[in-house]
Amino acid sequence: MEKNAALFQFLCRMGDNTLVLGHRVSEWCGHAPVIEEDIALANTALDLLGQTQLWLELAGTVEGKGRSADDLAFLRDVWDFRNLLLVERPNGDFGHTLLRQFLFDAWQNIILARLTESRDQRIAEIAEKAAKEAAYHVERSSGTVIGLGDGTDESHRRMQAALDRLWPYVGEMFCGDAADQTLAAAGIAPRPEDLRSAWDAHVNAVLDAATLARPDSDFAHKGGRDGTHTEHLGYILADMQFLQRAYPGAAW
Amino acid sequence: MSLAPPSPAKIWGWLDTIPDPEIPVISLVDLGVIRAVEWQQETLVITITPTYSGCPATAIINRDIETTLRQKGIENLRLIRRLSPAWSTDFLSEKGRAALQRYGIAPPHTAAGPKSCPRCGSENLEKTSQFGSTPCKALWRCRDCLEPFDYFKCI
Numbered sequence: 001m002e003k004n005a006a007l008f009q010f011l012c013r014m015g016d017n018t019l020v021l022g023h024r025v026s027e028w029c030g031h032a033p034v035i036e037e038d039i040a041l042a043n044t045a046l047d048l049l050g051q052t053q054l055w056l057e058l059a060g061t062v063e064g065k066g067r068s069a070d071d072l073a074f075l076r077d078v079w080d081f082r083n084l085l086l087v088e089r090p091n092g093d094f095g096h097t098l099l100r101q102f103l104f105d106a107w108q109n110i111i112l113a114r115l116t117e118s119r120d121q122r123i124a125e126i127a128e129k130a131a132k133e134a135a136y137h138v139e140r141s142s143g144t145v146i147g148l149g150d151g152t153d154e155s156h157r158r159m160q161a162a163l164d165r166l167w168p169y170v171g172e173m174f175c176g177d178a179a180d181q182t183l184a185a186a187g188i189a190p191r192p193e194d195l196r197s198a199w200d201a202h203v204n205a206v207l208d209a210a211t212l213a214r215p216d217s218d219f220a221h222k223g224g225r226d227g228t229h230t231e232h233l234g235y236i237l238a239d240m241q242f243l244q245r246a247y248p249g250a251a252w
Numbered sequence: 253m254s255l256a257p258p259s260p261a262k263i264w265g266w267l268d269t270i271p272d273p274e275i276p277v278i279s280l281v282d283l284g285v286i287r288a289v290e291w292q293q294e295t296l297v298i299t300i301t302p303t304y305s306g307c308p309a310t311a312i313i314n315r316d317i318e319t320t321l322r323q324k325g326i327e328n329l330r331l332i333r334r335l336s337p338a339w340s341t342d343f344l345s346e347k348g349r350a351a352l353q354r355y356g357i358a359p360p361h362t363a364a365g366p367k368s369c370p371r372c373g374s375e376n377l378e379k380t381s382q383f384g385s386t387p388c389k390a391l392w393r394c395r396d397c398l399e400p401f402d403y404f405k406c407i
């Protein structure tokens with residue numbers, strides 16, 4: 001794949017992950033079980049949206065067609081989104097939301113650390129900024145997964161059910177394609193496959209402490225990174241993009 | 253121009269009068285978000301680093317800097333965002349740390365948590381939430397005076 005096209009694809013993947021997950025997490029605002037968790041979820045969503053701004057702004061620059069981060073976020077349709085299927089999964093209960101967050105945070109924390117070494121200075125700088133936030137997120141979501149997994153019978157049962165339901169969406173994080181190969185060869189981004197062992201080490205340790213059983217099957221749903229999404233993304237975009245679609249160019 | 257442009261030191265002083273929009277007891281200079289002030293020919297260039305990438309205060313900070321400097325007569329002004337080195341609580345000034353403490357916010361200490369309760373000084377503390385009222389803070393409670401307080405978390 002041509003390098004600039006691969007770079008644009010990669011930046012959309014990074015930015016769309018944080019955008020869609022940030023939107024999902026923001027759906028909790030005002031609904032969390034206790035106020036501290038409500039605040040924590042809203043702050044996490046805010047970090048993710050801030051990171052989105054950085055990734056998509058650079059994507060627009062790399063693309064060179066004059067599209068801003070807002071244009072990319074609000075004016076693309078489902079098939080142009082490149083996020084993992086994992087992040088568009090509906091929230092489910094609080095434990096399910098935190099478990100999804102944990103699976104993502106563990107991955108994001110690892111990839112951002114690798115990206116701080118990117119040969120593309122712009123990517124290294126965004127990663128340096130975002131890595132501090134991701135480190136904080138993974139600390140919190142790991143702790144919550146342990147607390148709920150190794151909690152009451154009810155919380156344990158719910159966390160195990162969430163893990164079983166979300167596990168088929170894990171594999172997509174580690175499936176590279178031609179664009180990833182191009183960027184890895186140029187020293188810009190790591191191969192997704194190469195992140196798996198560090199991810200496994202962190203996740204296994206947390207699942208152990210949480211007394212949760214790692215599912216056996218590594219069957220993986222895929223497609224999000226290429227624009228083939230589940231039905232859920234359309235509903236997210238309908239909500240998120242409504243204003244710019246109905247009132248183009250509306251600003252604060 | 254008939255007058256010499258104000259010196260960077262003078263401009264730093266003006267910037268030190270602009271309160272942080274979320275924690276008004278410290279200034280933007282105390283917060284450590286202003287990384288450079290320099291004249292490039294006739295243009296004043298201010299380099300700013302965001303605290304958290306999604307912090308809603310960032311836009312307000314830029315607006316307040318612009319408003320203040322325009323009132324001081326600066327006509328050609330450019331604000332630049334710098335991401336690296338990423339903002340760290342190490343950038344907080346000593347003056348800012350003391351102001352936080354007086355205001356009831358425990359200043360950054362270590363990743364493990366605050367040094368002491370900003371109200372009674374006790375070191376018998378517990379964390380109630382990793383996030384607080386703004387992205388830069390966490391919620392803690394003093395086990396002696398029982399008061400909850402914000403901790404300006406260490407990053």
Ligand SMILES: [Zn+2]
Nearest residue numbers: 369372394397
């Ligand atoms: Zn106290």
